Amino acid sequence: MINRQRFEYFVTILIMSLLFFASMFTVNSFFKNELLNQQESYLLKKAEFLAEQLSDSTFQQETVTQEEQQFIQDYVGMNDERISLLTDNGDVFYDTDDSNLSDSRKDRPEIKAVLAGADFGSDHRTSGTLHVELLYLAIPIEIKGKLIGILRISEEASKFSSSISAFRNFLIFIFGLLFLIITVFLLLMIRQKNKPLLTVLPFLKRMIQNPQKGRSIIQQSSEWHELYETANELSSQMSETYRAYLSSEEQLHILLNELMIGMFIIDKNGDLELINPVMCGFLGIPSVPQERVSYQQTINDPLLIQLINQAITEERSLHQEITLSAETEEKIVDLSLHYFNNDFNHHQIFGVAYDLTQVHRLEKMQKDFVGNVSHELKTPITSLIGFTETLIDGAKDDPETLTQFLGIIQKDAYRLQRLIQEIILLSRDSKNTYDKQQVPLHSLIYEVVHSYQKTIDEKHLQIVVNGDQELIISTVYELFYPIIKNLVENAVQYSTDEGSIIVDFVVKKNELLLSVEDNGIGIPLEDQNRIFERFYRVDKARTRYSGGTGLGLAIVQNYTELLGGTVTLESYPGVGSSFTLRIPLN
Numbered sequence: 001m002i003n004r005q006r007f008e009y010f011v012t013i014l015i016m017s018l019l020f021f022a023s024m025f026t027v028n029s030f031f032k033n034e035l036l037n038q039q040e041s042y043l044l045k046k047a048e049f050l051a052e053q054l055s056d057s058t059f060q061q062e063t064v065t066q067e068e069q070q071f072i073q074d075y076v077g078m079n080d081e082r083i084s085l086l087t088d089n090g091d092v093f094y095d096t097d098d099s100n101l102s103d104s105r106k107d108r109p110e111i112k113a114v115l116a117g118a119d120f121g122s123d124h125r126t127s128g129t130l131h132v133e134l135l136y137l138a139i140p141i142e143i144k145g146k147l148i149g150i151l152r153i154s155e156e157a158s159k160f161s162s163s164i165s166a167f168r169n170f171l172i173f174i175f176g177l178l179f180l181i182i183t184v185f186l187l188l189m190i191r192q193k194n195k196p197l198l199t200v201l202p203f204l205k206r207m208i209q210n211p212q213k214g215r216s217i218i219q220q221s222s223e224w225h226e227l228y229e230t231a232n233e234l235s236s237q238m239s240e241t242y243r244a245y246l247s248s249e250e251q252l253h254i255l256l257n258e259l260m261i262g263m264f265i266i267d268k269n270g271d272l273e274l275i276n277p278v279m280c281g282f283l284g285i286p287s288v289p290q291e292r293v294s295y296q297q298t299i300n301d302p303l304l305i306q307l308i309n310q311a312i313t314e315e316r317s318l319h320q321e322i323t324l325s326a327e328t329e330e331k332i333v334d335l336s337l338h339y340f341n342n343d344f345n346h347h348q349i350f351g352v353a354y355d356l357t358q359v360h361r362l363e364k365m366q367k368d369f370v371g372n373v374s375h376e377l378k379t380p381i382t383s384l385i386g387f388t389e390t391l392i393d394g395a396k397d398d399p400e401t402l403t404q405f406l407g408i409i410q411k412d413a414y415r416l417q418r419l420i421q422e423i424i425l426l427s428r429d430s431k432n433t434y435d436k437q438q439v440p441l442h443s444l445i446y447e448v449v450h451s452y453q454k455t456i457d458e459k460h461l462q463i464v465v466n467g468d469q470e471l472i473i474s475t476v477y478e479l480f481y482p483i484i485k486n487l488v489e490n491a492v493q494y495s496t497d498e499g500s501i502i503v504d505f506v507v508k509k510n511e512l513l514l515s516v517e518d519n520g521i522g523i524p525l526e527d528q529n530r531i532f533e534r535f536y537r538v539d540k541a542r543t544r545y546s547g548g549t550g551l552g553l554a555i556v557q558n559y560t561e562l563l564g565g566t567v568t569l570e571s572y573p574g575v576g577s578s579f580t581l582r583i584p585l586n
Helices: 002-053 056-061 066-079 109-115 158-209 225-258 277-283 302-314 357-392 399-426 441-451 453-459 477-494 540-546 552-562
Strands: 082-087 092-095 121-126 133-143 146-156 262-266 272-275 318-325 330-341 347-355 437-440 462-466 472-475 500-508 511-518 566-572 576-584
Touching: 002 066, 002 121, 002 133, 002 146, 002 158, 056 082, 056 133, 056 146, 066 082, 109 121, 109 133, 109 146, 262 277, 277 347, 302 318, 302 330, 302 347, 330 357, 357 399, 437 441, 437 477, 441 453, 441 462, 441 477, 441 500, 453 477, 472 477, 477 500, 477 511, 477 552, 477 576, 552 566, 552 576
Parallel strands: 462 500
Antiparallel strands: 082 092, 082 146, 121 133, 133 146, 262 272, 262 347, 318 330, 330 347, 437 472, 500 511, 511 576, 566 576
């Protein structure tokens, strides 16, 4: 602050000095020009008087008579001036100070003006022949508008320069005294102005550096008491406001990080002012940028960049459902771009993105489920109605046909019963309470395998069970048994003839690892992500022929998750499939 005050003193003195010299120069130039104009008017009258005394023949013949020379000499002797007579080309043919002078003067400013057609010409300069400062004035001598000669009169500037010097000295004294008084007054005002700043400014700097800490000014000054009190109040309010701001900022960041929707803000320069982790996940950005960067360098989705540019160009908000390609999977989002423009013509783009991927997936699964359930229920019911009507119409009287149709009706009824039971099984959720039981795992697996012995014998399958035969686990039997049953059933149904099925299980770190592997037809890679969906079939015709409902693997995944575990699949077409369970036992 002290350096600033010294700088203000310096600038004030410098400005006042410049104003002083500028004022002196302006006034002196004005006075000098006015004096020169007066002298020019005086010389013009003299020149016109002399021109009237000279005859036209003097300029036409370029000779001066004895009487005219005497008149001119007497005139010059009285007025101490110099007279020059020139031809219409600007050549001197008579001069009072040099009778032999005959040079051309057409390049002189006053002669140029007359030759150009001016009423008179004047110039203030140092004479090249006399080497003194002179004021020149030239007038044209004309007959009927035609230039026949030029009369030039000049006088020494010393006659009136003394007046200019005296006036300049007077101005220097008056203006100097006036500017000195004004400068002293301004310096006193600056000192008085800066007096409270020397106290308040360091106080404000400390307040800005640490706004959380309240400060006070203690000064016994009646003149600046109100200023100091206002600064103290400002410090108190700023401290409270800053603490509230920190709290709000922290809450905002927690809210943005916890929100399940993506958000971003683009400022007027096209930089990402804010982006939350969810939006980074949508765009495949590894982490939230710590510094502001251009959105075109950060966002790599062409459609989103196009929509942002459209919102900025058209200055309007946009709403559209788009697909974003992240590193792991595509995300279907409901995107809203809101355009804001303040009074300073600074625009912002506020973007909000809702993840609709799971919603679309569930909608598709719901449609598939309804369609599949309808189809699966329709097939056995249509069969039951058809064969029943055929029997009623008379086929019941044929014992062989009756026995055949009743067998088909029974098979479809069992299939319908199994389908309904599996749908009921899938309706269970984690809200139900289950009791754990001690389950001998090896015996349970063989019990499940034995229930499919007829199919195993027909396809000549080889079943291998690897694991501790004495192992007993504590689990929910009514959930665990359907898992084993459906995995074994799936392996038996899709194994090729004379194939093999291997069941491995082991307990590691209080976790059950169980795998069921077959060398059957396998599952294509594009179908593996949907294999656990309800009623989804890779080969619908083959599955229906085998009697499957399309719910077995959905039950496996659902019940495994209810037990707190996971199920994974590894499969290759024509090689086989392997399902692996990881179920915690605590």
